[in-house]
Amino acid sequence: MTLNVEILQDPDDLAERARQWFLSAIDHNPGRVAVCLTGGSTPERLYRLLAGENLPWERIHVFFSDERFVPPGDELSNAGMARRVLLDHVPMPAENVHAIPTETASPEESARLYEAELKAFYGADKLDASRPLFDLVLNGMGDDGHTASLFAGMSTLNESEKWVVASEPGMKPFVPRVTLTFPALESCRFSAFLVAGATKAATLARVRAGEDLPSARLKPHGDLVWLIDRAASTG
Numbered sequence: 001m002t003l004n005v006e007i008l009q010d011p012d013d014l015a016e017r018a019r020q021w022f023l024s025a026i027d028h029n030p031g032r033v034a035v036c037l038t039g040g041s042t043p044e045r046l047y048r049l050l051a052g053e054n055l056p057w058e059r060i061h062v063f064f065s066d067e068r069f070v071p072p073g074d075e076l077s078n079a080g081m082a083r084r085v086l087l088d089h090v091p092m093p094a095e096n097v098h099a100i101p102t103e104t105a106s107p108e109e110s111a112r113l114y115e116a117e118l119k120a121f122y123g124a125d126k127l128d129a130s131r132p133l134f135d136l137v138l139n140g141m142g143d144d145g146h147t148a149s150l151f152a153g154m155s156t157l158n159e160s161e162k163w164v165v166a167s168e169p170g171m172k173p174f175v176p177r178v179t180l181t182f183p184a185l186e187s188c189r190f191s192a193f194l195v196a197g198a199t200k201a202a203t204l205a206r207v208r209a210g211e212d213l214p215s216a217r218l219k220p221h222g223d224l225v226w227l228i229d230r231a232a233s234t235g
């Protein structure tokens with residue numbers, strides 16, 4: 001499979017290139033900007049860089065591709081990480097941060113509530129290909145090829161109606177998850193995978209060879225770029 005790939009020297013270069021990509025994607029929209037952040041460890045460097053940027057934070061709305069079903073302050077929380085390194089350091093109105101709720105009775109209830117929040121923000125119950133849900137989506141790829149919390153072999157990969165679903169964990173940390181589905185993640189103008197480290201090299205090679213892994217299935221409506229560091233590219 002031919003991917004639009006940019007290979008960066010190391011995780012710091014990757015974060016810097018992602019910062020530039022982020023800024024130019026924001027520039028495309030003079031109005032309300034909807035950003036979908038990803039969790040895990042890879043985007044942390046980028047988030048730290050963004051914390052120092054003079055962006056129009058008051059018109060940027062932040063959503064999340066997925067969440068571990070843990071309390072908001074838990075160290076495993078994806079939104080918690082984004083708050084600690086980025087969101088707590090910029091003048092973004094609190095109501096612009098749309099975290100996936102985890103203080104709910106179940107991951108299923110959380111998924112229902114988050115889907116309702118996304119639909120209210122979007123202003124419709126159905127996604128319209130000519131009007132993307134997100135301006136910008138950041139994606140990660142787990143060592144096993146999962147993206148967001150969409151894991152190989154799970155029925156969530158084939159969800160075509162719901163925007164958000166509950167998921168079992170396919171790898172560490174083994175906590176239940178809540179995840180956006182492909183239709184929601186794909187409804188965007190600009191999308192980027194951030195992939196770093198030698199532990200991803202074998203899986204990335206499988207994606208590039210066209211294997212049917214969750215990360216390879218993501219087909220955004222807008223531009224997709226894979227920002228990869230050398231270690232992930234060559235192993």
Ligand SMILES: O=C1O[C@H](COP(=O)(O)O)[C@@H](O)[C@H](O)[C@H]1O
Nearest residue numbers: 038039040041042140141142148
């Ligand atoms: O569990 C998750 O993993 C993926 C990949 O994370 P990384 O630590 O390997 O960069 C991440 O994209 C996802 O948001 C997260 O919940």
